[in-house]
Amino acid sequence: MAGTSGQTEASVLDAALDEVLAHGIRRTTASDIARRAGVSRQTLYRYWPDVQALLAALVTRELFAVVPRGGSAGSLDEFAAGMVETADRIRALPLVDRLRETDPELFSRYILERLGTSQRGIHREIAARVEKGQDAGFIRPGHPDRLAAMLLLIAQSAIQSAPLVAEWLAPEDWRRELRCAVAGYLAIRDEG
Template sequence: MADGVTDTETAILDAALAEVVAHGIRRTTAADIARHAGIARQTLYRYWPDVQAVFAALVTRELLAVVPRPADAVDLDGIVGVLVATADGIRRMPLVERLRDTDPELFSRYILDRLGTSQRTMLALLAGDVAAGQRGGWIRQGDPAQIAAMVLLIAQSAVQSAPLVAEWLDDGAWRAELGRALHGYLAMPA
């Protein structure tokens, strides 16, 4: 057991990931996940009340796995680099690519209607990083939570909409332009 997660929970989430990447969320059932994990469906329900809760746990696990630790950035270029690498990592995740293609309503729910656990966790970490950068004199002044919220919106929209602008922004240009946008937003005024 690592971080309070049992081997069975890990097996269920790994199976859910494989099934969702193969078939999308709408076409993945609790029975599919249980079968892939080699467990009884009732075992799945000992850990989560329904398949939607499994999907939520899966998305949270996968997104938070690419979030760096706060000590990863010690200056503005460092935090921008970490933010761009994180956004790029999320953009390239097979789970995100599959959900974008097969389950766009799930994306819109977490863009237009509500914040998920992973987004709230990212906001809290980012607000701490912003406050540290402000104390260090390399991030502009302002409410760290508000700045973090806007950074999340900028990065999230860049991740979600990247395919729309692929004609103009290849992978390298996408990373460079997102970096410029974040750097300009966070920088101390000249």
């Protein structure tokens, strides 16, 4: 029975993604999602208390799908490359483009006002990787949570604002400059 529950949840989230891509978050309703998923609205409410919670779960699922878990880099260059690859994957998500286009106030809420589940999860993953890099001796000293918080801000800003600077940073330039920013921020400095 647990498999059926998981399948229903995935089906509803898939339907929600299709609706958001077609209409944006503001114009997506519980009825639209239920209809597309082939379930009743009451079924939706068995999994999520409201549409906002369902859509938050959708965003979290989509972001976590492209964020690698565990593992560790063997060098600062590999660490920075991994950060850039993940940021690039997030940047390329159709959901991110659609939200930027149709629901910019949602973006600003998660940039200016509050941290979401996705951001907290990504921060935890970055902090764990920073700590591994410190233990391996290629990332500078500092509290991993603080370093990860700044890396989250750097990556989030680069992802969100990339279209604003597209005339100066083609995608390959964007990746190269973000890699330099990450590596430069984490590099061990010779204070001598």
